Amino acid sequence: MTNAAIPPPDPNKKIFDEYSGTYAQVVKDATAFAGQEHAFYLRFKARLLQKQIAAHFPQPNKTAVLDFGCGIGSMTELLAADLPFLQGTDVSEQSIAVARKRLPKVPFKVSQPTRLTYADASFDVIFAVCVFHHIPPELRVANVEELTRVLKPGGLLIIMEHNPYNPGTQLVVRGCELDKDAVLLTKNEMTRLLKGPTRRAVYSAFFLFFPWDNKCTRFLERCMRALPLGAQYVVTAKKL
Numbered sequence: 001m002t003n004a005a006i007p008p009p010d011p012n013k014k015i016f017d018e019y020s021g022t023y024a025q026v027v028k029d030a031t032a033f034a035g036q037e038h039a040f041y042l043r044f045k046a047r048l049l050q051k052q053i054a055a056h057f058p059q060p061n062k063t064a065v066l067d068f069g070c071g072i073g074s075m076t077e078l079l080a081a082d083l084p085f086l087q088g089t090d091v092s093e094q095s096i097a098v099a100r101k102r103l104p105k106v107p108f109k110v111s112q113p114t115r116l117t118y119a120d121a122s123f124d125v126i127f128a129v130c131v132f133h134h135i136p137p138e139l140r141v142a143n144v145e146e147l148t149r150v151l152k153p154g155g156l157l158i159i160m161e162h163n164p165y166n167p168g169t170q171l172v173v174r175g176c177e178l179d180k181d182a183v184l185l186t187k188n189e190m191t192r193l194l195k196g197p198t199r200r201a202v203y204s205a206f207f208l209f210f211p212w213d214n215k216c217t218r219f220l221e222r223c224m225r226a227l228p229l230g231a232q233y234v235v236t237a238k239k240l
């Protein structure tokens with residue numbers, strides 16, 4: 001007899017457990033061809049997350065934020081100083097063990113593929129960076145619903161993902177052992193997933209058109225954000 005309350009085993013949990021000690025090196029190797037360190041991409045996305053959080057919540061130091069699919073805590077580490085109420089969760093127990101060691105003051109929890117152990121309406125903001133392409137397509141709706149449950153009304157769900165239309169992104173995904181089970185989704189698919197009776201998509205943009213970050217590329221990135229050519233994209237939804 002099957003028990004509907006028990007979610008199916010998640011193959012990604014095994015992959016990311018296996019790579020918890022070598023995650024940074026594997027991603028570094030896969031992205032090296034573009035001439036930038038993995039840290040560059042993390043910092044770039046951290047800046048965009050900070051901007052979006054601050055635009056909706058003028059006091060980030062009082063804002064409850066969840067890093068969903070935090071892995072070994074690389075993004076968590078970049079944001080923790082400005083967000084004292086930041087927490088992290090991931091299905092990979094071993095990645096969470098690394099994150100806890102790295103950031104002893106940040107609360108981290110192991111989650112189930114479609115079940116979080118947080119109470120309803122716990123967070124003002126939940127972000128997920130490069131997580132959804134690792135969630136099997138049949139579990140994505142349930143995941144978004146579970147994220148919505150733990151979000152406060154008026155709270156934001158910020159999803160950053162690989163853009164399947166960018167050839168460089170395709171190259172990275174094909175060359176990365178961690179992405180062997182990845183199923184990329186387009187910005188339109190992500191937007192459809194996030195829209196619903198309890199959520200409204202409030203912002204979307206493509207980004208990382210250039211492997212550099214300076215005054216000039218920031219200006220160009222702003223002008224080009226509607227072009228489906230950036231290496232990644234962001235879709236933000238608000239809980240109604």
Ligand SMILES: C[S@@+](CC[C@H](N)C(=O)[O-])C[C@H]1O[C@@H](n2cnc3c(N)ncnc32)[C@H](O)[C@@H]1O
Nearest residue numbers: 012016069070071074090091092113129131134
């Ligand atoms: C490519 S890593 C990204 C890690 C982190 N967000 C970052 O940007 O450094 C994807 C992470 O998503 C996690 N993941 C996959 N499916 C998940 C799910 N259903 N719930 C929570 N985490 C999940 C994996 O275990 C893995 O740590």
